[in-house]
Amino acid sequence: MKRDLSQDLQQIQTHLGNGRFTAGMSLCREVLTYAPSDPNALYLLGLGAAQLGDATTTREAFYAAWQITPERVDLLINFGNFLRETGEPLKALPLLEKASVLSPQMPGVWKALALTQFKLNRFEAALGSAEKLVGLAPQDATGWELAAGAAQQLRDFEKAATLIARGLTHLPGSASLNYAMGQLHREQGGFEEASRSYLQAQALGFSSADLYRNNAEALLETGKALDAVAFARSGLEHYSADIPLQQVVTRLHVETNAPGDPVGDLMTAARAHRTNAALWEAAVGFLKHLDRHDEANRLVGEALLSGCPKTSGLMSLEAIVLGDQGFVGQMNRSYERLLRNYPNESGIKFDFAIQLLKTADPSRAGRLLADVLKVNPLDQLALAFRCAAMRAADDERLSSLINYEQMIFEVEVPAPNGFGSSAAYFQEVATTLEALHHTHSHPIDQSVRGGTQTNGFLFRIADPLVKSLEQQIRLVVCDVLSTFPRDPSHPFWGRHLVGTGVSDVLFSGAWSVRLRTQGHHTNHVHPKGWISSALYISVPDEVIEGTDEAGFIQFGAPEEKLGLNLPPVRTIRPAVGSLVLFPSYMWHGTIPFTSSQSRISVAFDIIPHR
16 A cells, blocks of 8 residues: 555654654654655654664654755754764854845754854854844743853943843843843852842752852852852762762861861762762762872772772772872782773873872873873973973983073063052952952862962952953063974973964962961962962062072972972062962972061963963
8 A cells, every 4th residue: 555655744743742762763764665755754863863863863864855955954953953063063164054045034043053163163153143032032041141151252231131130121031041140240249249149049949060160159258258168068969970060068167167068068978979980989089189188098999899980080099098008009000900901091191190209200200201202292280290200310401391591481560540640540459359358278189388379250240440450460471472493393382372462361270378477389280270379469478578589489399298308499589569480390489487467479371371
């Protein structure tokens, strides 16, 4: 009996519409046996396969249908969405652009196109597409979020806020738009407004681990440190396996001197989600930061006996425990076995190299770190530890990576117009920064000791003095960059982009540190930077006038736990208004000082702007 194509296609659509995707695909394949070039059957086969996660069939069916009906708009949209979500946004773009020409009044076209342009970092185009979407479908919250997100990426924060506000006039009950408004307020330094928006989003049903993290940060910035801890911890009732939220809870617990064990929640979560290796590893890491090494070692053993998968990370921690207990030979054999089992795992090579440095084998450590750098030549941690290994081994190649005279820049940051003197300017800046230090103890996983560090990105703060300081820093950084030599293959000099302007200076982080008496920075490096810094805002009289090096910044001495006993190569006395710039992979720290006055500095990391 002859099959009825239209009836079969209608039946397929019924199957797909009711979630019977396997049955729908099966009928599609039957149709294609007697109508192998029917574009509708091919298209529906692609839709069903996409719902079942069958990427191969989806791609083949959509492509075949597109070859036959290249101007079918719903196919162009769905094929484009599929390509974008499977990592091929460049192939998706022309399909969606064509759909926008064919059906400019269809909101779905502009949504798909805006999402694809956003993924390709084409933010101006994404903004234009998203604005078309909100014009056609103002009740679609996604359009407002896309438009605001694109404006934000273009650094037009005022437009972003205006777009979200407009969206809220159409959708006042939108939880996602209220959350987006909170994000904008927080990133612009409006922390009280941010918290109100977050709580409104929560009241409307929005829930995510990020909401708990971000509102806790907003509360902290408004001076409500204990409320911040409590709110973040309340999120653990719903998202106990979320590592970033657990990290925030632990850090806030330490920095606010809250009662109880700061790692307690994380260890409880690891035991509750015992197959989640990342939770165990995070808990071990925080215990080590708190110098609770015996507990950390016991927790590694507990994780391995808990039924948790023996990941390379856990097995590396197990090997480190052997080294900590003095079984160096067993540790080395464990790592050699891990290297054989995970030959392409840079983390294993890095961890082994650190242990080799501790056990006085810098040459082998250096070779492993060189292997890590073959995969990522700009890995700042690997560069730093390789420099330490080369120095410990008296390797003459060290000078090709680091130079403590040429690569350290000491410059003055001038006061902006309107201030009678540099001293008067920096005194006002110091007063402003003091008010931003809301915690009582140093961060658990940072280099600060005997002091505090501001939270989040300092230059998002809307205070005019903070904004003026950012601008003065940008000007000085550009002057320094203009003196860089051309050396394209060098991991420091080679990252400079000739012609970098003031607005091009890109910060990957910025914060203020306030050190009290005996405060200091342990020797460390900055893994997320290219150029790192120390700008001195307030310096105690004892440091300015002292006859020793108390309070100085020092360069070249690696972290003490390596046991290399390498002294600093260069030290610099801090001075108010003085900015020191250096490679992010250069070891640096500060020497403790004694004073009743605070030592306040601003630090930031810079990365190339493209």
